[in-house]
Amino acid sequence: MKTQVKALVVGGGAVGTSIAYHLAKAGWDDVMLLERDELTSGSTWHAAGLLPLFNMSFATTHIHDYSVKFYKTLEGETGLNAGFAVVGNLRMAQTDERMDEYMLYASTAETVGVPYEWLTPDEIKARWPLIETSDLKGALYHNTDGYINPADVTQAMAKGARQRGVAIERKWQADAFHWNGTHWEVTCTKMVEKGGNLVPSDEQIVITAEHVVTASGNHAQTTARKLGIKIPAIPVEHQFIVMDQDPELVKYRAGGGAEHPVIRDADAQSYVREERGGWILGVYEKNAPACFEYGVPDSFRADLFPLDLERIEEQYLAMIHRIPSCEESGLKDDFNGPICYTPDGNPLVGPAPGLRNMWLAEGFSFGITAAGGTGYYLAQMMVDGEAEIDMAALDPKRYSSNWMTTEFAARKNEECYDHVYILHHPDEERPAARPLRTSPAYDRQAARGAQFGFVNGWERPNYYGPLDAPENFDHDARSFRRGGWWQYAVEEAKAIREGVGLIDATAFTKHVVKGPGATQFLDWFTCNKLPKVGRINLTYALTAAGTTRTEYTIVRNGEDSYYLVSAGAWTEYDADFMRKAAEDKMDEFGYIEIQDVTTQWGVFAIAGPKSRDVLNEVIRDADPKTALSNKRFPWLTARKIELGMCPVNAIRVAYTGELGWELHHPIEMQNYLWDLLMSAGEKHGMKLVGARAQNWLRQEKSYRAFGTELGRDATPQEADLPRFIDLEKDFHGKEAMLAKGIRSKCVTLLIDGPEDADPWGREALYDGDTKVGRLTSGGYSVAFGKSIGMGYIRPDLAVPGTKLKVKMFDKLWDAEIAVDSPYDPKNETIRKDG
Template sequence: MKSHVKALVVGGGAVGTSIAYHLARAGWNDVMLLERDELTSGSTWHAAGLLPLFNMSYATTHIHKYSVEFYKSLEAETGLNAGFSIVGNLRMAQTQDRMDEYMLYASTAETAEVPYEWMTPGQIKDRWPLVHVDDLKGAIYHPTDGYINPADVTMAMAKGARQRGVMIERKWQVDAYHWTGSEWQVTCTKMVERGGNLVPSEEQTVITAEHVVTATGNHAQRTAKLLGIKTPAIPVEHQFIVTEPDPALVEYRRNGGAEHPVLRDADAKWYVREERGGWILGPYERNAPARFAYGVPDSFRADLFPLDLERIEEEYMSMIHRLPTSETVGLKDDFNGPICYTPDGNPLIGPAPGLRNMWLAEGFSFGITAAGGTGHYLAQMMVEGEAEIDMASLDPKRYGSWMTTDYAVAKNEEAYEHVFILHHPDEERERARALRTSPAYDRQKARGAQFGQVNGWDRPNYYAPQGFDDHASRSFRRGGWWQYAVEEAKAIREGVGLIDATAFTKHLLKGRGATAFLDWFTCNKLPKVGRINLTYALTSAGTTRTEYTIVRLAEDTYYLVSAGAWTAYDSDFLMKAIEDKMDDFGWMSCHDVTTQWGVFAIAGPKSRDVLKEVIRDADPETALSNKRFPWLSARQIELGMCPVNAIRVAYTGELGWELHHPIEMQNYLFDLLMDAGEKHGIKLVGARAQNWLRQEKSYRAFGTELGRDATPLEADLPRFVDLGKEFHGKAAMEKTGVRAKCVTLLIDGPEDADPWGREALYDGDTKVGRLTSGGYSVAFGKSIGMGYVTPELAVPGKKLKVRMFTKLWDAVVTEDSPYDPKNETIRKDG
């Protein structure tokens, strides 16, 4: 066994073998894979092997699509049949709400060029007569996918990897990782069979690797402990049963009937497929427990848990309802094994927090579906520096150090039972709530706040009357909350509103090297002392890695504000860059101060009037004037007894200020502002109205318009890029050019719905782009959206179409910042 390799992959399931294969295919000719037992001996061996393309995530959709196409090519390369049965995938709907979900998903599928068809109940019955359809509304059908044999596809990828020079070593367990400063030393122990168990022997070796990838499946908690990091990847029990042959199905196939597609009755929470004349039923029931929260016992190998039929009785009976001929068929086999989950159901793919050249590929609840695409896109990240799609939504650092085992268990169990529960775009799941709260949480709740969760923080989405049921209001169209968000948006445009933005990520950077570092790290000019600017840190590929508002507090002291959803993600990137450049630029220190400072954003034509009531200044009338406090500047002020770092900027595009205050004084400041604002009609405003308002100003948001698949120039932000200086990613950005361009569109959509930011854009019958954000504009009285189109179409006045609920609706490209394009309102003096 070699002692030094370019890349070491730990884990020999479908995901690990795919990563090893794709690294070799990408040109790394010194790759080794270690498996502690046998290939496929983890969750891979008891997976059902389904390949569902359905997914609301743009990145995950691309990953699944790649897998399906890749698996079809394996036999030609390796000579091994992966057992791919291309029977299609039929998702049935019992309700109109479910059909609405499929329509929203279908537009996402279009943007990734995933084929689909719509089917009526009658068409289903004509094609597959064993299916009971009387209570169905319809279905969406994917003709290109189906199911595969998990062990066979893993072995085919392993053979393909070996053919490309990958060394695969079985029965070696990793027991320690040590970073030398330039490479990893990985201590491995030879595992041996003893009494049916797999136990460590006395034989050990150390493998030195430039890069390490962990794809350890159910053993992710052990891996995290060895690395000294946290991960929410914890398995949940998943059961499926196999029936005896169904005589009616056997007869149907004998008479030339086509194999049934993988059937999914989402409203009944199960999937079913044919298996040797019988049926496999896989339910996603409530109360499936998480397992191995603190690690997999040494005695657990390719083992299973006892079947709990009582727990899946409801789903079993609903299968009989949907396939009546299955009622008299006996059970042939059952499986109840651990499948790894994460709180949002998506895998963890990318660099490990705080570590160099350590890559994670963990938490795969649909590992067979995702394995091929994960290998492809992770190899791109490792070899080329970035993937061709934005992988930020799957980054392991989307869960920060605040995350605990209890949190992961609660959310993973919830994610499991939500596999087939309606995925409303405005859904907010109930478990582990009110975990991270700003001090004003109780005051906001008492005033009707309906909270959403972002990065563990509960923040107001909107405010409703007492007794309003947020859960019942959710919809794929305009939910019951919509009218309240409209009122809040109007309050900002016409009066004054207060938004809790405490979840913003905040870093304090200072030291003699800080200025030179930031000048290299970001693409815009640095502000002068007392001023602010908006800027971007780029990836090595020249795309947008992070958006910052930089406040220059002193010559070498900076306060950096970025998106609240991305604290650990931003912090890790920033800290590593500082460490890399300390010798070049000089000493500097950087601290994450997110939880030390609360933030209120006050905005609207009357915002200055409210602040005048409470500011303590020798001349309160002029303290907030343009002369003393101009737009895009920052000052330390006193509001009553609260010291405030005030920034004259507003994400809503109205006259306003961000009030950064000591978090322990938040309740005092909240009461002060609400009391002072009462006579001015102040209104509390949530994140949904704010999201609409920022689109009226064409303000891009990180994670939607801004990401690792587009440069700032493609985001059409040249005013924030200083091409007269050198900065990280500049050359790559210029080389990339402008492949697509970000635009704002006003949309004449259906009367009861707005786009969500996942919809396909058309020029005539040609798909030309996609929306990345959507909502309603109170200024224009119609739907609004932002997205990317081919550059020649990014012209104000260009008429396009938006796909919503299977129809194409008129849309027109507007000028940038259609509301107040000259920024007269935001600069208003007083």
């Protein structure tokens, strides 16, 4: 058995074997996989093996699409049949709103190239007469996917990995991980059978590996403890039942009827597929409990929990309604096993927080579907430095160890499980484990009608609803079109364009970077010129592949002291990347100190033509009338000011594109400052504004947002941001950025869409009948009175005035590329003097 390898993969389920296979295929010829039991003995063995292409995430859709295509090649390569039944996937809708959901997804699928077709109830009945269709509105059908045998596909990938030189060792458990500065030393123990249990023996070895990947499935909590980190991957019980033969089904198939597709009755929270003349019913019911919150017991191997039929009675009766012929079929077998979940349903794939060369592939609720693509894209990250798609949405650091706990993960994972078939509105907000992180002004905001969104654990106002709402007013009215909140966001956006609005931006990520090496480090770490003392700059940190890793607003407080502001959703993601980069450069540049000060500073953003008038009411200065003038406080500068008794680090910048300031203040003085500003703003008609209106306003200014326009699949040049790139200096990722050229280009579009809907930023863009790009953001423009969006298209089309089409609700709508910053392109309002 080897004791020194390039990469060690821990976990022999479908995900682990795929990673080992793809690392070898990508060129690493010294890869080992360890499995504590037998291959597939975790969740893989009791998975239903479905391969659903349906997913609202751009990255996850790519992963699933790769898996489906890859699995079809395995038999040709390995000689092993992976058991792939390409029967298709039929997603039925009982309501118009469910059809709206499918139409939004379908447009997303087009951006990836996933084929689909629409079926009417009559067309469904004609193809598969055993399905009851009288209460259906229609269905979305994927004919390229279906179901697969989880054990067979895993063994096929394992054989393919062995053929490429991967060593696969079973009955070895990774017990301890130690980083020696250059490599991982992994202490492994031989596991032996004893009384039906798997127990550690006295035999141990230490394997030295340059890279380690954990794909430990249900054992993620044990893995986290061994690594000294937190991972919000906790299993939830999932039930499915296998029924005896259905005589009508047997008769239908004997008469030449085609095998049914995987039948997904989302409104009944269940899926059904054929199984040897009978049916398998799987459900995603409410009240399914989390399990193994603190680790899997040693006695639990390829085991199951007792079936809880009462919990799934409603779904069982719904199946009888959908396939009436199964009513007399008996129960043949049942499965109730643990399947790992995460709070948002996406797996955790990427570098582990705080650790070098440690990679996580955990939390797969759809592990068979995602295994192939995860191996492919994670191998790209490890071998090439970055994947060809933006994997940030799956990054393990999206749940910060500063606030994420076991209790939080367990409750949110239960919620995620019972939301699998809930309508996934783009504006949905899930209530479990909330509120958790609140700014001091939370209660004051709630009292004024704030309806909150969840961002990195923080409660952040999305919009402010009416205080005089009737008792039956639904603040949670969601929609795939314009939800109940839309009219209030319109008024908030107008307030900033015409008067003044106040936004709580406390969730912003904030870091202090200082020390003798700080200036040289940041100059190398980011692509723009560093600001002078007292000034600010917008800049980007790049990946080694030259794509955008993080967006920063940098405030220079001193020669070697900087205050960095970045997106609120990515605090640990930003911190981990920056700290590791600084450690690598400490010997070259000198000492660099990095402090996460996010929770020390609150932020209010005040913006609009009257914002200076409001601040003039409360500023304390020797000459208050000129304190905020262009002469004393120019655009893109930072100053320390006093508002009443509150010291404020004020930055003259506004994400909305209006005259405005960000007011960074001591968090403990937030309520005082809130009350002061609310009192001063009353006579100026100041309105409270939420994140949704702000998102629309920033699109009117073509302000790119990290996680949408800015990500690890496009360079700052492709984002069309040359003014923020200093090509005269050397910076991290520069050569790779230049080598990529311009593969696509970011543009802003004004859209003549449906009267009752706006794009969400997931839609395909067309030039005639040719798909030429996709939206990354969308919304409504109060300045232009129509829909607006931002996205990426072919570079040759990225010219103002170009006419395109946007796919919304299965129709193509007119769109035109606008000039960059279509609202106030000369920045006259934002520079307004007073």
